[in-house]
Amino acid sequence: MRVSISMTNFTLPGGPPELRDYLTRIARVADESGIDTLWVPDHLLPADPMSAIDAPMLEACTTLGFLAAQTERVRLGTLVTAVHFRPPSVTVKAISTLDVLTGGRAWFGIGAGYQQDEALAMGLSLPSVSERFERLEETLRLARQMWAGDTSPFVGVHYRLEHPANSPNTLRRPHPPILVGGAGERRTLRLVARYADACNLFDIPDGGKTLRHKLAVLAEHCAETDRPYGDIDKTVTTALAPGESAAQFARRCADLAKLGAEHIVVITRNVPWTDEAVRIVAAGAADMPQP
Template sequence: MRIGLQIPSFTFGGPDRIGPEFGRIAREADQAGLHSLWVMDHFFQIAMVGPPEEPMLEGYSALAYAAALTEDITLGTMVTGVPYRHPGALVKTVTTLDVLSGGRAWLGIGAGWFEGEARGLGLPFPPVAERFERLEETLQIAHRMWRGDESPFNGDHYVLERPINSPPALHRPHPPILIGGGGERKTLRLVAEYADACNLFDSAELPRKLEVLRGHCERAERDHGEIEKTALTNLPDGASVEQAVDTVGRLAGLGIEHVIFSQGAGQDLADLLGAARERSAGIVPARP
């Protein structure tokens, strides 16, 4: 069972404390043996965490900083909203993170949903149907660039005359692609067709989402077992190692292979999750 940590809040006591505290958490998560470290790819804080004025770091700069301070933990955004970043530049960004981290980058991506931050910063935010079209084209471009295909790409939304990607990524065959979201008609279909991992919320709907994904894999003639099933969850303040282990066991019983805990403001989960990782070593996810 893999265990990861998401850091969605940077309210560490002032701008001068953000770098040291974020760096400390990244190092401790790495030293605790956690598999993955994630930051949100948002520019404003999201409402379920705090007000938009709360501190928010740009995701890939934050991950590059974390990469320099860590050795083994993998690094990704949960997840990049596709309208915010041109796909050619996004693939170059993730490839750079992968090269400089020694092959530890993920491409976490989704259609995007936070219109308020897009409008606030003047970023494009097309209607939902177009965002999914752009997401699929971005996934196609990523696969082409990571296999070294420099031929022109002429999509409905993106045109790339010569998508060079040098140096190539270190992770083989490419940095794993994780698609976030549980949309049953579009998002999970794209997981089945293009992704190496899905990310779903820990909710009562989780078993049905996994079953829908299985159906999309069958239609795409894709081996369901090739896709890593990840779930984002959290722990209450003051939670114990036993509560973390119980959460891992419950999600493993549903077929989740990689549990990512979101660290709330005021929480400090790296060491606790490291202990839970050791206690969960024998937990094998179910194969629903």
């Protein structure tokens, strides 16, 4: 099982002057301890729902570029970019650039977006739900076309590109792994089955009922599209509990693996990551009992 961490809280005791050294330290601990991926949210307002609206939040693409320079092994990505934040060609170009500059370590994490309060506060467009999903599917199609080196015109309902060039292309071939975030059964998981390499579901405290059901729905969509269910990396986001030990975390990961999880993404709640917390997660992953 792979284990990753997602950085959602940037509120430090010393404020913004500490952020540079903090990010460097956490990234290097993750890089050296065997963490699979270091994720950052793509939001302009705090991603941690327990944070104040004016708490620090770093822009995702800039942050990933900084993290790329501080690491050598750990993979990097957004969990996830909202499809309406940027023109799709700009998003694809950003991920391609990250992949080249990291030696092939980029993820493409994307979703339909949902935060109306953020959109209103920051002057972002937020189309209807149906339109966002149309845009998401077109963006996924365009990304695969650009990464295939196909510069022929792209014509969709919402996006039209005369010459979608992408040079330099990604080092990871055929393209960086694509993660579509969200648990919607009718549209999101269908898009995962059709276009993605990974899904991202949530650790809900209901004895595994929801997770099992969502994965069963994903399996049905895979069957409908003749996609091997085993091709999809089943990632599940969970929170590291206060005071949780490596052994306790390992047992929890083993329980999630029994439900079908293959890749655990760990967040903290209302506190930033610490070196010790990252090492607890890494140690728990290394010592996880087999299901």
